[in-house]
Amino acid sequence: MVTVADKIAAAEGHGRYRALVLRRLLLIGGLCIALFLSVAIDMALGPANYALSDVLKALFQSSTVSDQLRVVIWDIRMPIALMAVTVGASLSVAGAQMQTILANPLASPFTLGISAAAGFGAALALVGGIAVFPVATQFMVPVNAFLMAMLAALFIHFASTMRGVTVETIVLLGIALVFTFNALLSLLEYLASEQALAAVVFWTMGSLTKATWPKVWVTAAVLVVTLPLFARRAWALTALRLGEDKAASFGINVRRLRLETMMTVSLLAAIPVSFVGTIGFVGLVGPHIARMLVGEDQRFFLPASVICGALLLSTTSVVSKTLIPGAVLPIGVITALVGVPFFFALIFTHRRRSW
């Protein structure tokens, strides 16, 4: 018999869930506002600093501002600011889904060797002028980086299809790849001329300064294509976190889901790395911050990972311009310096388990 107490408890469960959803939506909304502000500040900063109001005017009423301001904001700073957003988002989502399908908090494009492979590919072009695939010289570095990153991702992908290979083995394989490509990179650096060495070191530190509109469009397009694929599988991907057996018992083809996700993630990880160099921290920490804020229901975790990654890299871009006035520090270096204190603060103040 259903008692009054039971009815009250049931109503509480229902209501509390709706409140939880609302809280998460508000959090995601807040993150969006923070991201918008960060991008605007990022565009205001540079050799000539503009007021935030000027930037907003250039964005929304471009006919009312000077040609110079319009050109600086739209043609120079906006590609860089938006590159930070798309690259941060891509790496963070790639990391989030790698952590999900491999059930491992350490999984990310960086820890699975994809970034290291890209670094080696770029170094091949910078040091030896070797093209993995014949292309025009100016595209050699990103194409090499992309192809090596895809090669590493495909290796991980095919290794994961082999019988008897567990998710733990895949993470170990990834770490082995990191060491291999780092060793090869060191070898190239040892053999490189002074000029080529400087170029390799700069590339591996990651930089947004060479961002252009076409690069922004390509990374954005990859996001636009891949995000709906993840969104469509939101319930299944979330269920994967309950364990393989449990997910299979819900009727999910776990093997297929893993493979499809890994393929998509490879693309998401390889493209940004090939454009901006090695930016390791975002892919690992972006998803963890998102997880701490909204949990692992992919309906919230996916957008939160996108925004957290974008926000992390955008904020980093701001910091990289402000630490030493007049100089733009390599973003790959600053990412960790900005992200670590924030990440530590979240870990130490968060009372609930976050993995």
Next chain:
Amino acid sequence: MVGLALEGLGARYGKRIVLSGVNTGLLSGGGMTAVIGPNAAGKSTLFKRIAELTSGPGLVHLSGTAEGKDTICYMPQDTGVNAVLTVYESILLASKQGSGWKVHDSELHEIDRILSALRIDDLAFRSLGELSGGQRQLVSIAQALVRKPEILLMDEPTSALDLFRQVEVLSFMKSLSARSNMAVMIALHDLNHALRYCDNTIVIANGTMIASGPTSDVITQELLRDIYRVDARIENCSQGRPVIIVDGSLT
């Protein structure tokens, strides 16, 4: 009436046959069937094979099930879960597979009803990672029930529960199966529970079926000696129910 019968059912992992020769009569809805046997006998494999999560020879005959419906639900053995999800979300997740993002009120009411029936409403907004083994098993049962299966395969659902919860869960499942005409197969180690709650029993040992039939016919002194290597008596208690008394030695 919903029912299932197994004919020459077996399972293989790769080329290796790990289970063979499982035959049963019709196990009909409204009743519970125990699957018993020593550790690593092949009980979980049998469930996975019935749920088509693994391949192998033989047939699973279903009768009276609604076509195209998610008929068979396998509830795996409890494993530690570190997902950052609340209990409520994990149950919602089980019910929403294959459907859209929008969550309807009716779906939430159903979760409330199941939480309340299993008396775990107080756990609803706890994180899965904070739960004890027994609490996780209760949540796992809720995840299975919310899928409204016609045939439910429960792999050791009471192994981490205290005695009160074991009796509570098994009584609940027995009355639920009778009420909703669900066929429940349940892997158990406590044979007294099998005797008390299950109409039929299948015995699996060393990857093959040893016996199948009405529980009181299957669980005998000989079975306990031959399969479990334990000298024990089976006597009727004051309420006339058979009870296993282990007062002998290991054989």
